[in-house]
Amino acid sequence: MQDTLNFLLAGIGGQGTILASDVLVNVGLAAGYQAKQAEVHGMSQRGGSVISHVRWGQAIRSPLIGAGEVDVYLAFEKVEALRNLNQLRRGALAVINIHAIAPVTVTSGIQSYPDDDRLRATVSQVTDRVAYVDGPGIAAALGNIRTENVVLLGALSALMEREGLIGSELLPDEWIVQITARVPGRYAAVNRRAFEAGRGAIASL
Amino acid sequence: MIRIFSGNEAVARGAWEAGVVVASAYPGTPSTEILEEFARYPGVYAEWATNEKVAVDVAIGAAYAGRRAFASMKHVGLNVAADAFMYASMTGMEAGLVIITADDPGMHSSQNEQDNRTFAKFARVPCLEPSDSQEAKTMMVAAFELSERFDTPVLLRLTTRICHSASAVELGERVEPPVKQTRFPRNPAKYVMVPGNARPRHPIIEQRQAAVAEFAETCVHNRIEPGDTRLGIITSGIAYQYAREVFPKAALLKLGMTWPLPERLIRQFAASVERLIVIEELDPFIEEAVRLLGIPVEGKRIFPLVGELDQRTVRECAISAGLLPESARVPVLAIDTDPLPARPPVLCPGCPHRGVFYVLGKLKVPVLGDIGCYSLGFVPPLSAMHTLGCMGAGIAVAHGAAKAGNPEHHIAVIGDSTFFHTGLPALVNVVYNQSPIVTVIMDNRVTGMTGHQDNPGTGRTLQGKAAPAIEIEPVVRALGIQHARTVAAYDVDEIEQTLKAFMQLDQPSVLITREPCALLPEARAHWHALEVNSEICNGCRLCLRLGCPAILKSDELDGRYGRPKALIDATLCTGCEVCAQVCPREAITERETGNG
Numbered sequence: 001m002q003d004t005l006n007f008l009l010a011g012i013g014g015q016g017t018i019l020a021s022d023v024l025v026n027v028g029l030a031a032g033y034q035a036k037q038a039e040v041h042g043m044s045q046r047g048g049s050v051i052s053h054v055r056w057g058q059a060i061r062s063p064l065i066g067a068g069e070v071d072v073y074l075a076f077e078k079v080e081a082l083r084n085l086n087q088l089r090r091g092a093l094a095v096i097n098i099h100a101i102a103p104v105t106v107t108s109g110i111q112s113y114p115d116d117d118r119l120r121a122t123v124s125q126v127t128d129r130v131a132y133v134d135g136p137g138i139a140a141a142l143g144n145i146r147t148e149n150v151v152l153l154g155a156l157s158a159l160m161e162r163e164g165l166i167g168s169e170l171l172p173d174e175w176i177v178q179i180t181a182r183v184p185g186r187y188a189a190v191n192r193r194a195f196e197a198g199r200g201a202i203a204s205l
Numbered sequence: 206m207i208r209i210f211s212g213n214e215a216v217a218r219g220a221w222e223a224g225v226v227v228a229s230a231y232p233g234t235p236s237t238e239i240l241e242e243f244a245r246y247p248g249v250y251a252e253w254a255t256n257e258k259v260a261v262d263v264a265i266g267a268a269y270a271g272r273r274a275f276a277s278m279k280h281v282g283l284n285v286a287a288d289a290f291m292y293a294s295m296t297g298m299e300a301g302l303v304i305i306t307a308d309d310p311g312m313h314s315s316q317n318e319q320d321n322r323t324f325a326k327f328a329r330v331p332c333l334e335p336s337d338s339q340e341a342k343t344m345m346v347a348a349f350e351l352s353e354r355f356d357t358p359v360l361l362r363l364t365t366r367i368c369h370s371a372s373a374v375e376l377g378e379r380v381e382p383p384v385k386q387t388r389f390p391r392n393p394a395k396y397v398m399v400p401g402n403a404r405p406r407h408p409i410i411e412q413r414q415a416a417v418a419e420f421a422e423t424c425v426h427n428r429i430e431p432g433d434t435r436l437g438i439i440t441s442g443i444a445y446q447y448a449r450e451v452f453p454k455a456a457l458l459k460l461g462m463t464w465p466l467p468e469r470l471i472r473q474f475a476a477s478v479e480r481l482i483v484i485e486e487l488d489p490f491i492e493e494a495v496r497l498l499g500i501p502v503e504g505k506r507i508f509p510l511v512g513e514l515d516q517r518t519v520r521e522c523a524i525s526a527g528l529l530p531e532s533a534r535v536p537v538l539a540i541d542t543d544p545l546p547a548r549p550p551v552l553c554p555g556c557p558h559r560g561v562f563y564v565l566g567k568l569k570v571p572v573l574g575d576i577g578c579y580s581l582g583f584v585p586p587l588s589a590m591h592t593l594g595c596m597g598a599g600i601a602v603a604h605g606a607a608k609a610g611n612p613e614h615h616i617a618v619i620g621d622s623t624f625f626h627t628g629l630p631a632l633v634n635v636v637y638n639q640s641p642i643v644t645v646i647m648d649n650r651v652t653g654m655t656g657h658q659d660n661p662g663t664g665r666t667l668q669g670k671a672a673p674a675i676e677i678e679p680v681v682r683a684l685g686i687q688h689a690r691t692v693a694a695y696d697v698d699e700i701e702q703t704l705k706a707f708m709q710l711d712q713p714s715v716l717i718t719r720e721p722c723a724l725l726p727e728a729r730a731h732w733h734a735l736e737v738n739s740e741i742c743n744g745c746r747l748c749l750r751l752g753c754p755a756i757l758k759s760d761e762l763d764g765r766y767g768r769p770k771a772l773i774d775a776t777l778c779t780g781c782e783v784c785a786q787v788c789p790r791e792a793i794t795e796r797e798t799g800n801g
Contacts, residue, residue, distance in 0.1 A: 029207070029373060038366065062443075088538060103549075108756075
């Protein structure tokens with residue numbers, strides 16, 4: 001692994017971004033890195049944007065990532081994916097969830113929601129190392145829409161392996177251990193399946 | 206054992222390991238989780254107080270009684286608690302007392318970004334500032350030792366970035382400190398602060414501060430990190446991490462105790478470096494103290510006085526000041542993503558505050574607001590709140606405006622928890638001095654904005670015990686309010702009629718709008734989506750003026766006017782029926798029954 005890996009997670013309050021970043025920081029620690037995490041959630045309970053920073057490395061000082069220093073991007077929602085794009089390093093690795101959650105500014109007709117072509121064209125100006133994942137579709141097929149965040153973590157783990165950002169020191173099992181430690185016991189099995197389904201989505205790309 | 210803890214979790218753990226017995230707080234972002242976490246540890250007592258001043262008095266009482274105690278609050282909470290904080294400095298205690306202030310640089314969820322290190326200096330109280338979760342835990346333990354060694358309260362100053370970032374913490378065991386006494390102290394010379402007793406205490410407090418300053422010279426939390434002496438950096442708190450990101454090799458003096466400051470250590474460090482700078486968030490607190498020592502130093506000339514720092518800001522400022530070469534700049538993309546739809550915070554679908562603000566907007570009256578979820582009543586399209594300053598302000602601001610002779614009818618809005626916090630004395634003042642203002646107490650049965658904490662109205666304590674639920678209307682009547690009514694918060698018509706009637710009075714009145722927060726489990730159990738009958742809707746958009754996230758513009762246009770019809774998102778709608786009451790054509794009905 002490179003000296004430092006900076007992860008930016010972006011989504012909407014209620015999508016499970018905080019659980020995902022909690023898993024990610026603990027996976028980093030378990031893999032032997034120093035790991036820090038910072039949540040930016042202000043008034044997000046009321047439908048605002050949520051951003052979480054996770055950093056792994058040999059020596060991590062700041063819990064925040066500086067603009068332009070994001071190595072890995074996990075976007076839970078399409079507008080949020082665009083909103084934080086300029087935080088990325090050129091060529092950063094990205095997993096983008098194909099999920100639109102229209103803000104009140106759109107539903108009330110004041111602003112419009114960007115279409116998928118614009119999303120893909122804009123992202124492609126930053127990186128071609130990007131995977132678009134149908135998180136809501138995969139989670140719904142598993143019978144639990146709330147596992148969308150774990151589907152994305154599965155996709156992220158597989159993409160990081162494929163792109164060589166993590167190696168054999170970090171097995172998929174470690175992610176599953178951290179995920180199942182954070183969900184009620186009766187949801188452990190469906191979350192395990194969600195993680196595997198997310199990995200499968202990368203394998204089939 | 207190593208665990209990843211947020212700063213708040215680490216502080217709670219530190220308090221438990223330090224043997225704290227009693228803790229009290231009022232919820233406030235970013236501090237809330239400290240007490241929520243602490244309350245889960247075995248063998249401790251933790252409570253939500255009605256306000257921060259009460260919380261500090263409670264902690265002082267426990268410390269007078271010889272048990273370690275703390276009170277935690279957001280930075281502006283210390284304004285409320287300042288009176289108690291100041292006398293605690295004068296008296297000292299029998300056991301350790303720590304006051305935690307969680308400052309909010311960048312104002313992520315606050316009305317200002319005051320730097321509470323100034324409070325430590327003001328009160329002659331030591332201030333500790335952790336820079337990560339491990340230090341948050343370690344310093345919480347150290348704060349109690351310091352408190353008992355010097356007979357002083359200690360201020361533990363956190364910031365949002367410390368509270369809400371997570372890093373590794375080594376866990377320890379709980380140490381039960383010896384109980385100093387079993388009998389409450391009878392020591393009026395120390396604890397009865399009448400002028401005759403307070404005067405001899407003041408020099409003791411000044412001597413104590415000098416002794417703590419001497420301790421600061423060798424305190425383990427103040428350390429010089431040797432390095433390249435062409436640049437010397439003094440820093441504290443989270444700014445230390447940014448300083449190290451940007452200047453990994455510079456000589457650095459890290460101050461864990463930022464009041465009182467170690468004069469000799471600072472002089473020694475300053476003498477060892479060629480150029481001395483201070484990197485600190487918000488006020489030039491350390492910088493001004495260093496300058497007072499006659500030492501040339503730069504700080505706010507280079508780094509911003511306003512807002513939260515991060516490594517990018519520190520790096521850019523350092524490049525501009527010539528501390529780093531241009532080549533140190535990190536390139537940032539400038540991809541054009543605009544215009545993206547904004548995602549402003551809004552009242553949730555089913556929020557019981559929505560109907561009240563709709564009516565207030567319709568009445569076009571001045572609305573003097575307060576702090577809570579209902580603060581969002583100012584947001585368009587409701588746009589029905591005109592002032593918001595601090596907890597409990599609205600009622601007295603409305604009273605003052607009325608007494609100034611403004612002919613309009615002034616409406617104060619306040620939440621249930623905020624009413625108990627500081628609304629009560631203001632309402633007593635309205636009764637005593639008689640102004641015809643209407644106070645709307647929006648009782649959603651919980652402290653909502655900070656994430657559903659219990660309060661004196663909920664019938665349950667922080668640690669899950671049953672408690673008497675204080676009913677607001679009898680309280681208000683007992684104060685002498687003759688005109689008081691409790692109305693269901695979803696009953697738009699009743700709210701409007703009651704407000705109109707109250708606005709005719711020449712006496713104070715109180716309207717209580719009551720309905721549990723729609724996100725509470727008991728409310729969720731009754732969620733039931735509504736539906737727009739598209740044959741009746743003519744696209745008048747009145748329902749859209751409610752600003753409800755569940756009401757959308759449909760693709761279907763009204764045949765007569767060509768306007769988009771309304772559509773309800775069944776996944777978001779709770780069935781509060783406020784929109785159904787607002788609709789002039791009765792086009793919104795329950796999903797099951799269809800149009801009735």
